[in-house]
Amino acid sequence: MQLRFWGVRGSTPTPTASNLRYGGNTPCLELRTKSGNLFILDCGTGIRPLGHALEKEFGKKPIKARIFLTHYHWDHIQGIPFFTPLYHPQNQFLFHSYEFYDGSVQQALEEQMTDPYFPVDMSTMRAHRHFFKIEQERIAYDELVLRSTRLNHPQGCLGYRIECDGKVLVYATDNEPGDRAGDEAVRRLADGADTLIYDAQYTPEEMKRYRAWGHSNWKEGVRIAT
Structure with a gap:
């Protein structure tokens, strides 16, 4: 399998010159298997440039990925609203994480995009989205x-x-x-x-x-x- 780190920072992004060696984005890891299957670990701000790279690579072909979230603190999910492949109907993403208290995986991710926290909610994302408890x-x-x-x-x-x-x-x-x-x-x-x-x-x-x-x-x- 091949790994690529798109974000390694914690708590907040750190876009400063002193951090260029390791980058300033919050956690996101891309994993590719030998057969070409795509897995994503965490959705910090690093998932934004990953999304741009995937769209350049796949063009009009559909993108499918399984996404495993470690937890729901902002630095691990804050890139989701800016992951542009989620807005295209030909794509498919399967989110996996634990349920928190009485809330589902879907609820945890949707709430960060509800009014008044974000201009649009998750329903504007036209990709096929599925949510699984692990x-x-x-x-x-x-x-x-x-x-x-x-x-x-x-x-x-x-x-x-x-x-x-x-x-x-x-x-x-x-x-x-x-x-x-x-x-x-x-x-x-x-x-x-x-x-x-x-x-x-x-x-x-x-x-x-x-x-x-x-x-x-x-x-x-x-x-x-x-």
Whole structure:
């Protein structure tokens, strides 16, 4: 499988000159399988340039993708209104994430575009849209096998283990270490992975000031990987 990072920032976009090396968009990862199937992880502002690239690549041909959201905090969904392939009727997108409290995946995504927060609502998106609930489980999608587990983050977050084309990718954003059961679940998720994408929002020194904010540091990522 091929990976491309379209956004790696957290909380807010950071479009400054000092951030050009890694980019300033919030999380979005494109995954392509050998057979050409398209999967998208998170819909931060990075999904906007991804949308432009897909339209240039596909032209008038339909675009189909499965989208896996880790959670519903703004930095992981705020690019959806600006993902232009969603506005074309020939395209199809299948959204997957957990249900929050008494709300569905569809409700969570539609509400950020309701009056007075956005000029148009999600009904203006003419692409075929489908919404699916997933929890801590193992599911097969096409040639990809996905396993999800809960991470330690306010309002919830899912970490994903993706097995495809003989490789293993683990995508575990927004996770605070310190809970024994949660830490063990993350280690199991990452066991034997070829690529681990992990939360390193803070330095180890900063972590002391931001307890219970739901984030981690690079040292914890190294500990999980080794």
